[in-house]
Amino acid sequence: MLPMRTINNPTQRTPYLTYGLILANVLVFLWETTKPLGELNTLFYTLSVVPCEITRSPFSLETGVDIFRSMFLHASWLHLLGNMLYLWIFGSNVEDWFGRRAFLGLYFGSGIVAALAQTALHSTACVPLVGASGAIAGVLGAFFVLYPGVHVRVGVIFFRFFLKTFRVPALFVLGYWFLIQVFNGVTSLGADTLSGGGVAFFAHIGGFVAGALLAFVATMLRPAPHVLDTGL
Numbered sequence: 001m002l003p004m005r006t007i008n009n010p011t012q013r014t015p016y017l018t019y020g021l022i023l024a025n026v027l028v029f030l031w032e033t034t035k036p037l038g039e040l041n042t043l044f045y046t047l048s049v050v051p052c053e054i055t056r057s058p059f060s061l062e063t064g065v066d067i068f069r070s071m072f073l074h075a076s077w078l079h080l081l082g083n084m085l086y087l088w089i090f091g092s093n094v095e096d097w098f099g100r101r102a103f104l105g106l107y108f109g110s111g112i113v114a115a116l117a118q119t120a121l122h123s124t125a126c127v128p129l130v131g132a133s134g135a136i137a138g139v140l141g142a143f144f145v146l147y148p149g150v151h152v153r154v155g156v157i158f159f160r161f162f163l164k165t166f167r168v169p170a171l172f173v174l175g176y177w178f179l180i181q182v183f184n185g186v187t188s189l190g191a192d193t194l195s196g197g198g199v200a201f202f203a204h205i206g207g208f209v210a211g212a213l214l215a216f217v218a219t220m221l222r223p224a225p226h227v228l229d230t231g232l
Contacts, residue, residue, distance in 0.1 A: 003089050003173055004165065007151040009227055015092035017100050021107070022084050025132055028072040029080050044128040048073050051119040052126040071111045073130040083132045089152070090143045091136075097146055097225050098218065106214050110138020110207040117206025121189070134203040137181075138211030144174040145215035150227055181205050 032040055048070040054063050074080040095103040114134020148171035155165050185201035 001168075001173070001176065002155045003086070004153045004155055005089060006093065006147075006170070007153055007167060009093055009147065009150045011092050011096035013096060015095045017103055017107075018087060018091035018095050021091070021132075022087055025072055025074065025080060025084060029074050029077075032073065044073065044075075044130055048128040048130045049115045049119070050126055050128050051122050052124055054115070054119045055123045067112055067115045068108070070115065070128070070130055071108070071132045071135050074132070075130055079131055083136055087132070087136050087139060091139050093147060093150075093225075094139050094142045094215075098142070102218070106138055106142060106211055107135045109214065110141070110210040111135030113210035114138070114200075114203035114207035118200045118203040121185075121202045129200050129203060131200075134200070134207035137204045137207030138214070140174050140177065141208040141211030141213075142215035143170060144178075144208075145212050145219065146225055147227060178205070178208050181208070 032043075035043060047066065049063075049066050053066075057063055074083065091103075094106070098106060111132070111134045114137060115129060118129055118134075148169065150170045151167045152170050152173045153165055154168050154173060155163050157163055181201050181204040184199070185205055188201060
């Protein structure tokens with residue numbers, strides 16, 4: 001089930017930060033493509049989060065810098081495009097409601113929580129964690145709280161060839177995504193899922209929960225967005 005766009009949920013202002021984050025991630029990845037594979041693997045170890053290194057020095061300046069840099073590094077085009085698709089679809093409305101400064105805080109705050117959550121469950125893993133998915137999971141969590149009734153156009157491929165689109169509430173789309181992360185995360189406990197380039201499921205879970213909590217607290221301080229979703 002691949003989300004394609006939200007339906008009838010326009011923003012009040014141009015989401016420059018969302019576009020800027022997408023552009024920054026693309027530019028960093030283009031820089032990565034100029035590096036030989038062996039050098040790139042070394043750069044990942046040097047520049048990004050490595051759980052076993054965080055465990056040794058959790059409060060160092062280098063750890064904080066590594067977490068920040070990890071949010072802009074991606075392992076492949078597919079990895080990048082998947083993350084940017086979700087940020088493109090769900091980021092603009094979250095930025096619109098939060099405002100640019102608060103949105104940036106939510107994005108990077110969720111990314112930090114994501115890295116720490118993955119480290120807490122796999123503290124001995126000496127494998128780089130790269131990608132913006134933890135931070136973007138925070139955006140998804142915030143959207144889940146703010147716009148549960150908004151509908152999302154999703155595509156489903158049948159028999160490997162036939163694409164069918166459906167109009168599904170965001171509550172279901174993002175709830176299903178989160179439950180998949182939880183299921184895969186729980187089943188991965190005790191297994192070495194990262195050394196072969198596996199998915200950091202607990203980073204996704206931690207980021208989503210952080211974003212949802214931040215959005216919930218924010219709705220206690222100001223009204224949640226009112227959306228009339230009549231699009232077809």
